[in-house]
Amino acid sequence: xxxxxxxxxxxxxxxxKSFGGAPVLTGVAWEVLTGEVHALVxxxxxxxxxxxxxxxxxxxxDAGRMEWAxxxxxxxxPRAAQDLGISFVHQELALVxxxxxxxxxxxxxxxSRRIGLPVVKWGELRERARALLAELGxxxxxxxxxxxxxxxxxxxxxxxxxxACVSRLIIMDEPTAPLSERETERLFEVIGRLRGRGVxxxxxxxxxxxxxxxxxxxxxxxxxxxxxxxxxxxxPQDLLVRHMVGxxxxxxxxxxxxxxxxxxMLRVDGLARGRDFRDIGFAVRRGEIVALAGLVGxxxxxxxxxxxxxxxxxxxxxxxxxxxxxxxxxxxxxxAGMALVPDDRKAKGLMLGASVRMNMVLACERxxxxxxxxxxxxxxxxxxxxxxxxxxxxxxVSELSGGNQQKVVLAKWLLADAGVFLLDxxxxxxxxxxxxxxxxxxxxxxxxxxxxxFASSEMEEVLRLADRILVMHRGRIAGELSRAQAxxxxxxxxxxxxxxx
Numbered sequence: 001x002x003x004x005x006x007x008x009x010x011x012x013x014x015x016x017k018s019f020g021g022a023p024v025l026t027g028v029a030w031e032v033l034t035g036e037v038h039a040l041v042x043x044x045x046x047x048x049x050x051x052x053x054x055x056x057x058x059x060x061x062d063a064g065r066m067e068w069a070x071x072x073x074x075x076x077x078p079r080a081a082q083d084l085g086i087s088f089v090h091q092e093l094a095l096v097x098x099x100x101x102x103x104x105x106x107x108x109x110x111x112s113r114r115i116g117l118p119v120v121k122w123g124e125l126r127e128r129a130r131a132l133l134a135e136l137g138x139x140x141x142x143x144x145x146x147x148x149x150x151x152x153x154x155x156x157x158x159x160x161x162x163x164a165c166v167s168r169l170i171i172m173d174e175p176t177a178p179l180s181e182r183e184t185e186r187l188f189e190v191i192g193r194l195r196g197r198g199v200x201x202x203x204x205x206x207x208x209x210x211x212x213x214x215x216x217x218x219x220x221x222x223x224x225x226x227x228x229x230x231x232x233x234x235x236p237q238d239l240l241v242r243h244m245v246g247x248x249x250x251x252x253x254x255x256x257x258x259x260x261x262x263x264x265m266l267r268v269d270g271l272a273r274g275r276d277f278r279d280i281g282f283a284v285r286r287g288e289i290v291a292l293a294g295l296v297g298x299x300x301x302x303x304x305x306x307x308x309x310x311x312x313x314x315x316x317x318x319x320x321x322x323x324x325x326x327x328x329x330x331x332x333x334x335x336a337g338m339a340l341v342p343d344d345r346k347a348k349g350l351m352l353g354a355s356v357r358m359n360m361v362l363a364c365e366r367x368x369x370x371x372x373x374x375x376x377x378x379x380x381x382x383x384x385x386x387x388x389x390x391x392x393x394x395x396x397v398s399e400l401s402g403g404n405q406q407k408v409v410l411a412k413w414l415l416a417d418a419g420v421f422l423l424d425x426x427x428x429x430x431x432x433x434x435x436x437x438x439x440x441x442x443x444x445x446x447x448x449x450x451x452x453x454f455a456s457s458e459m460e461e462v463l464r465l466a467d468r469i470l471v472m473h474r475g476r477i478a479g480e481l482s483r484a485q486a487x488x489x490x491x492x493x494x495x496x497x498x499x500x501x
Contacts, residue, residue: 015064039215043431044401046221057081087162097147102129152183245433265451271316276302277475292455294472300455308340339413343424357393363416382411403434423454
């Protein structure tokens with residue numbers, strides 16, 4: 001029996017929710033079938049998280065009803081949802097690093113026996129954890145501490161914990177955001193096994209490639225309303241995008257920049273730092289977009305952060321606009337005209353409690369005197385130019401969506417008049433509409449004469465944006481490809497230690 005012919009496991013009718021009088025969900029009617037992978041997509045702010053928080057018992061709807069396996073369903077707490085068989089694997093993994101895999105899998109549900117006080121059955125705990133991991137196709141020692149696991153292995157522990165609760169429905173929120181290509185492949189293998197056992201998966205993602213490679217059906221939310229549900233095979237990608245953003249996206253395909261005769265803005269020779277990277281050398285010219293590609297752990301982030309002085313290199317030379325510079329701190333890099341948009345904007349790029357204006361002017365306006373009027377004018381200009389969606393420059397930047405927060409980080413460096421932009425995963429965690437706008441901003445920076453070096457785990461992004469691609473493998477540059485030479489296969493061949501065909 002195909003997933004589409006199976007009975008509904010979860011049915012929602014007329015679900016509505018408002019916060020402070022503002023509607024977030026309006027009359028959502030939706031169902032998830034038994035044993036299907038159902039992708040849930042939409043721009044940031046579309047209502048996906050609110051809907052999943054209602055299903056998982058974190059929030060209660062203002063109106064509507066829910067059914068579970070054909071019966072009325074009322075979940076007032078996450079524990080009540082878990083007891084029904086609903087588990088939520090959040091994007092931010094909720095594990096205890098200092099505990100073992102087995103202890104995390106059965107956290108709060110340890111098998112025990114009573115000898116006066118409850119005593120944990122450690123042998124049974126580990127064997128049951130080992131069996132769950134084996135069921136997911138992985139042979140990992142359940143005694144290992146979670147803090148020693150890769151992100152992909154930690155996610156495996158989260159899924160094993162969901163199975164330990166005898167879950168019939170697992171909600172996965174952006175599960176591949178921190179994963180390498182290989183870890184993503186393994187995750188889809190696990191999802192396939194779960195589907196084969198009749199477990200239903202709600203899969204939330206901004207990566208449309210994953211919708212078409214792993215889901216049975218897809219549902220689009222926009223502005224709190226359900227726009228469309230269809231089998232993936234009947235939903236062309238251009239139609240899916242149009243449903244998500246409510247408009248056609250003008251997806252510019254940039255021609256390679258004629259930058260061969262332009263000034264070299266960034267030159268790196270013999271850069272090295274411990275075991276992180278070594279013998280790094282390249283040049284980026286004015287108006288050129290160069291990608292750093294490679295698998296997670298290849299050293300891309302380390303190189304970018306070293307160039308910006310976050311973790312300085314041990315050896316090597318750096319030239320900016322023809323002048324050799326010594327960069328030991330981010331302040332040195334800023335003085336040299338460099339900018340860094342980090343891979344984690346919340347932890348490294350923004351002051352979340354501060355206003356949009358404050359975040360925008362951090363790198364340029366403030367020295368010894370605070371000029372509020374000038375700052376306000378600069379922030380208003382950037383909000384307009386970059387189309388930042390905010391209720392005002394004095395609103396906390398934490399209120400903004402991921403894509404708009406990323407625009408604020410870019411605005412900070414535009415106001416600082418940077419000439420060299422280092423972008424680490426520039427569209428991580430942003431929706432398809434914001435991603436298109438950020439691509440346009442990057443291309444506009446290049447046209448204005450900035451030199452751009454960016455690292456990305458998304459192959460499609462690398463191929464779409466870059467004039468040249470530097471592929472890293474184990475801390476070294478394994479090869480260089482022009483736009484004309486580049487393909488998924490050639491990049492992956494270099495990234496895994498082979499030679500490009």
